[in-house]
Amino acid sequence: xxxxxxxxxxxxxxxxxxxxxxxxxxxxxxxxxxxxxxxxxxxxxxxxxxxxxxxxxxxxxxxxxxxxxxxxxxxxxxxxxxxxxxxxxxxxxxxxxxxxxxxxxxxxxxxxxxxxxxxxxxxxxxxxxxxxxxxxxxxxxxxxxxxxxxxxxxxxxxxxxxxxxxxxxxxxxxxxxxxxxxxxxxxxxxxxxxxxxxxxxxxxxxxxxxxxxxxxxxxxxxxxxxxxxxxxxxxxxxxxxxxxxxxxxxxxxxxxxxxxxxxxxxxxxxxxxxxxxxxxxxxxxxxxxxxxxxxxxxxxxxxxxxxxxxxxxxxxxxxxxxxxxxxxxxxxxxxxxxxxxxxxxxxxxxxxxxxxxxxxxxxxxxxxxxxxxxxxxxxxxxxxxxxxxxxxxxxxxxxxxxxxxxxxxxxxxxxxxxxxxxxxxxxxxxxxxxxxxxxxxxxxxxxxxxxxxxxxxxxxxxxxxxxxxxxxxxxxxxxxxxxxxxxxxxxxxxxxxxxxxxxxxxxxxxxxxxxxxxxxxxxx
Amino acid sequence: xxxxxxxxxxxxxxxxxxxxxxxxxxxxxxxxxxxxxxxxxxxxxxxxxxxxxxxxxxxxxxxxxxxxxxxxxxxxxxxxxxxxxxxxxxxxxxxxxxxxxxxxxxxxxxxxxxxxxxxxxxxxxxxxxxxxxxxxxxxxxxxxxxxxxxxxxxxxxxxxxxxxxxxxxxxxxxxxxxxxxxxxxxxxxxxxxxxxxxxxxxxxxxxxxxxxxxxxxxxxxxxxxxxxxx
Numbered sequence: 001x002x003x004x005x006x007x008x009x010x011x012x013x014x015x016x017x018x019x020x021x022x023x024x025x026x027x028x029x030x031x032x033x034x035x036x037x038x039x040x041x042x043x044x045x046x047x048x049x050x051x052x053x054x055x056x057x058x059x060x061x062x063x064x065x066x067x068x069x070x071x072x073x074x075x076x077x078x079x080x081x082x083x084x085x086x087x088x089x090x091x092x093x094x095x096x097x098x099x100x101x102x103x104x105x106x107x108x109x110x111x112x113x114x115x116x117x118x119x120x121x122x123x124x125x126x127x128x129x130x131x132x133x134x135x136x137x138x139x140x141x142x143x144x145x146x147x148x149x150x151x152x153x154x155x156x157x158x159x160x161x162x163x164x165x166x167x168x169x170x171x172x173x174x175x176x177x178x179x180x181x182x183x184x185x186x187x188x189x190x191x192x193x194x195x196x197x198x199x200x201x202x203x204x205x206x207x208x209x210x211x212x213x214x215x216x217x218x219x220x221x222x223x224x225x226x227x228x229x230x231x232x233x234x235x236x237x238x239x240x241x242x243x244x245x246x247x248x249x250x251x252x253x254x255x256x257x258x259x260x261x262x263x264x265x266x267x268x269x270x271x272x273x274x275x276x277x278x279x280x281x282x283x284x285x286x287x288x289x290x291x292x293x294x295x296x297x298x299x300x301x302x303x304x305x306x307x308x309x310x311x312x313x314x315x316x317x318x319x320x321x322x323x324x325x326x327x328x329x330x331x332x333x334x335x336x337x338x339x340x341x342x343x344x345x346x347x348x349x350x351x352x353x354x355x356x357x358x359x360x361x362x363x364x365x366x367x368x369x370x371x372x373x374x375x376x377x378x379x380x381x382x383x384x385x386x387x388x389x390x391x392x393x394x395x396x397x398x399x400x401x402x403x404x405x406x407x408x409x410x411x412x413x414x415x416x417x418x419x420x421x422x423x424x425x426x427x428x429x430x431x432x433x434x435x436x437x438x439x440x441x442x443x444x445x446x447x448x449x450x451x452x453x454x455x456x457x458x459x460x461x462x463x464x465x466x467x468x469x470x471x472x473x474x475x476x477x478x479x480x481x482x483x484x485x486x487x488x489x490x491x492x493x494x495x496x497x498x499x500x501x502x503x504x505x506x507x508x509x510x511x512x513x514x515x516x517x518x519x520x521x522x523x524x
Numbered sequence: 525x526x527x528x529x530x531x532x533x534x535x536x537x538x539x540x541x542x543x544x545x546x547x548x549x550x551x552x553x554x555x556x557x558x559x560x561x562x563x564x565x566x567x568x569x570x571x572x573x574x575x576x577x578x579x580x581x582x583x584x585x586x587x588x589x590x591x592x593x594x595x596x597x598x599x600x601x602x603x604x605x606x607x608x609x610x611x612x613x614x615x616x617x618x619x620x621x622x623x624x625x626x627x628x629x630x631x632x633x634x635x636x637x638x639x640x641x642x643x644x645x646x647x648x649x650x651x652x653x654x655x656x657x658x659x660x661x662x663x664x665x666x667x668x669x670x671x672x673x674x675x676x677x678x679x680x681x682x683x684x685x686x687x688x689x690x691x692x693x694x695x696x697x698x699x700x701x702x703x704x705x706x707x708x709x710x711x712x713x714x715x716x717x718x719x720x721x722x723x724x725x726x727x728x729x730x731x732x733x734x735x736x737x738x739x740x741x742x743x744x745x746x747x748x749x750x751x752x753x754x
Contacts, residue, residue: 221655225554227547228654263544286536295541368541473536486541493534 003247003348009034017055024050030196034203034242035235039196060235075167078312082322084466086169086312088282089161089332091468093307095173097377098339105163105174105338107345109136111205111213112331113198114158115185116151119316123156125164125171126314129179134163137208140183141197148183153316155181157323158216160314161331162338171312173335173377180208185217195219199239202250210248211341214334216327218255218266218292226262229270230297236268244273249341249349251334253326254278254303255292258369263293265303270296275337275353277330278371279309285471286491287369291326294368299485303371304353305360307332336375343380355380361470365514367477367489373470398518399474399499407504409511409524411474413497417516419472420495474499475514481507481523551751552657555595558752561605563587565719565745567613573737575622582614583740591749593646601646605666611636613739623736624675624694631678634739636700636727642666644710662710662717673700699734701727710747717747 013031018038021028024046030039042050050056075083090096098104117138120126129135138148148155163179164171182204184197198217205213224234231237240250252274255266269276269292279291288309294302307329315321337356341347347355357363359380362373398417402410477489487509492499494515502511504524512521549555564587568580589607596602615623615632624634642664650658675694681687708721723741728734 222653224654226545226655284536293539293541293544295545297545299541299545367537367539369537369539488540489537490535490539491537493536495534499533 007246009242009246013038014055020053020055021050029193030200032199032203032239034239035199039193075169078320082312083169085282085308085310085322086166086171086320088466088468089308089311090170090173092280092282093173093332093336093375094377094379095170095336095339097381098173098336099170101343101381103173103339103342103377105177105335105342107178108174108212108338108341109178109180109208109210110162110174110334110338111180111182111201111208111210112155112159112162112334113182113184113201113205113213113215113217114152114155115217116153116183117148117155117159117181118150118153119314119318120156120159120181121149122318123160123314123316124318125160125166125320126156128165128175129159129163132176134177135179135181137204138181139201139204141200142183142186142194148181151183152185154216154327155183156316157311157313158214158327158331160320161311161328162214162335164314166312166320171314172332174338175335177335177338180205180210195235198236202239202243202248206243206246206248212334212337213243213248213250214331215250215268216253216325216330218253218257218269218326220255220257220262220266224267226264227297229264229267231270231272231300232298234267234270237271237274240268240271240274244271244349244353247349249337249352250274251330251337252276253328253330254294256290256325256327257292258288259290265292265294265296269302272300273350273353275305275333275356276303276371277326277333278303278306278369279324279326279329280306280370280374280467282308282310282466285467286473288324290324291329291369294371295485301366301368301371301485303368304357305333305371305373305375306369307336307374333375336377339377340380361517362475362514362519365475365477365512365519367475367491368486369489369491396518397520398516399513399520401513401520401522409500409502409504409522410498411476411500411513413474413494413499413515415497417518418494418497419516470517472516476500477512479510479512481509551655553595553653553655557591557593557595557603559591559593559715559749560752561587561589561591561607561747561749563607563609563719563745563747565743567611567740567743569740569742571623571737571740573622574618574620575737576739577616577618577621578740579614579616580740583612585609585611585743585745587747589640590752598651599648601648601660603644603646605640605642605644605664607640607642607666609636609638609640609668611638623739624699629677629679631676633676635674635676636670637672638668638670640666640668657712657714660712662712662719663707664710665705665707666721667705668703670700670702670704673697673702699728699731699736701725701729706741706743715749715751717749718744719747720744 012033025040025042027041028038138146140148160171162172163175182201184201185194243250252269254269254276279288281288296302309329310324311328312320313323356375357372359375360372361376366372399411399413474492474494477486480487508523510523565585567583571577587607587609591605593601593603613634617628644662644664646660646662648660677692679690681690704725704727706721706723708719710717710719721743726738728736
């Protein structure tokens with residue numbers, strides 16, 4: 001990768017400094033090489049004395065809170081909708097192309113930092129991971145022990161979305177990757193020490209050769225304000241950026257705050273060099289309503305990409321269950337990244353991030369709900385560098401832009417590309433009479449009504465049909481003149497060829513339209 | 525202005541990111557905070573003399589109101605409470621009782637319905653935190669107006685008197701002082717607070733013909749404030 005064997009970040013903190021701190025501290029719980037910092041507990045009356053030490057550049061006193069985005073045994077035990085979801089979670093990324101190219105994450109080390117991995121030693125979905133001795137290192141930073149088989153099932157589910165397998169179906173892309181498991185969360189007993197554990201875990205992952213770190217954890221209003229989500233404020237974001245400089249791609253879940261007051265991404269998903277993953281609803285094809293929105297507080301594009309936010313994942317016992325959250329979108333993309341890394345062993349973390357963005361199905365279109373869309377394995381294998389702006393993935397444009405005399409712009413979908421959408425207003429899915437036979441019913445399913453409502457906070461595997469390709473919606477975004485972030489963006493359900501009509505604006509705005517793989521940008 | 529003018533479209537997502545980046549002014553740890561408050565607690569203590577002692581387990585208050593809090597610094601907040609409060613003093617039936625009479629009744633209670641307003645100073649103990657309340661101590665002073673005061677007496681009647689029970693309610697009590705005030709402390713963890721207070725003004729007027737001893741002045745209980753979303 002052209003990275004040096006070692007750099008200044010690898011140098012330990014001067015032991016004289018650490019020793020000089022000791023008289024003022026009750027305890028020193030962690031010394032960070034990367035941040036050239038120490039996490040200490042000390043009496044309040046020592047604050048001034050510590051501040052006055054000549055080598056102390058600053059003190060950050062902290063507390064914090066996390067937001068953890070939070071069965072059935074064999075494939076034959078799953079119903080049709082569940083099997084579809086299980087296959088769809090990797091099919092949506094065209095992961096079969098990786099499989100054909102023998103890209104399985106082999107030789108790539110993926111670290112998972114999570115709240116606990118209860119059941120990972122016995123769940124049969126992870127049998128091959130254990131049998132192939134893929135788990136190279138584990139450490140519980142909370143209990144200071146190598147046993148991570150406790151605390152929470154969350155990490156087990158995340159692990160299964162990278163390397164799980166049920167019968168012949170792989171639940172993630174990187175089923176041959178080497179795995180590091182680190183527990184840094186205390187669950188409901190939130191302490192500042194968890195942030196310190198997270199930093200320690202990242203450094204330990206570096207020490208054990210991790211090339212990709214998945215962290216399905218997000219920290220929000222318990223410790224931060226929305227304005228703090230700028231990639232600079234939190235220690236985690238800073239550590240994630242340093243990790244990137246050291247060749248480690250940090251893949252983060254965007255957060256599950258999209259439908260609550262917080263709404264935007266959490267940290268460390270705000271880090272500039274982190275690959276932030278939002279959630280797609282498999283049954284509507286668009287962003288799940290609870291998936292956190294971008295941009296970051298300093299208006300950088302986030303999330304970067306998206307993946308299924310509803311998955312089938314390993315549970316604490318020996319089973320599999322439906323669950324949801326950007327926590328599970330993130331490991332799906334982390335597994336994807338491991339395969340890309342296997343294909344490009346010399347790639348830097350930032351180049352890897354850009355390559356994954358470039359492979360996403362909406363690229364070069366983006367918005368703050370989907371990022372560049374869902375990464376596609378076949379684009380990675382077909383040299384994504386050929387995808388340039390205003391170039392169609394399909395051979396010809398899928399829409400045309402017509403200007404009329406009254407300064408009106410019309411977007412008209414081309415006859416070849418136009419496919420009337422039959423699906424859904426958000427929260428609903430519709431089954432038109434002429435498409436009823438597309439659906440495979442299973443016992444007990446009632447498709448008599450053509451319009452169904454569902455709660456996006458519940459998995460909806462009773463719907464047997466889901467999107468495994470880019471949905472045929474019309475996307476557009478608007479940027480104001482002189483600004484480099486979006487002012488507005490939309491996703492429109494396609495029901496007519498004349499999809500959009502806009503009046504000319506003053507000053508000019510930049511419009512980017514996207515429909516079925518073709519993107520066009522104009523100023524108007 | 526750009527206006528999409530094609531009708532009958534399903535906008536599956538339509539976002540205006542600038543709206544999400546407008547700094548918010550209302551929130552638990554922002555410039556302004558508004559909440560509804562719900563409180564419940566016990567009244568206790570000894571009366572000024574033993575002539576109006578109460579049964580502490582049966583004497584209580586219930587509060588319902590609204591709160592506004594203003595952030596001055598990370599450490600100091602100030603605010604106002606506006607509330608309705610119901611107070612029930614269950615009077616102990618002892619030989620020394622002189623309020624409201626010296627007769628031993630089966631049950632006897634004094635009830636107030638009040639409206640109140642208060643000012644508080646909040647000292648935050650969790651200095652560095654996000655948009656949440658953390659841990660804090662409030663020092664407060666509340667003033668009350670009691671437009672409705674009732675005195676109830678409940679007795680069993682002897683057999684042959686034509687009824688089994690007698691329940692009397694006295695209204696427009698001449699001895700009741702409608703205005704009174706109290707001060708107190710609250711310790712809060714997030715939206716949950718423990719509070720204790722002391723009433724420092726008299727609840728009863730002191731004309732010569734009454735001169736009732738004051739009811740107990742202490743109370744303690746819990747208070748919950750639930751944010752009003754703006």
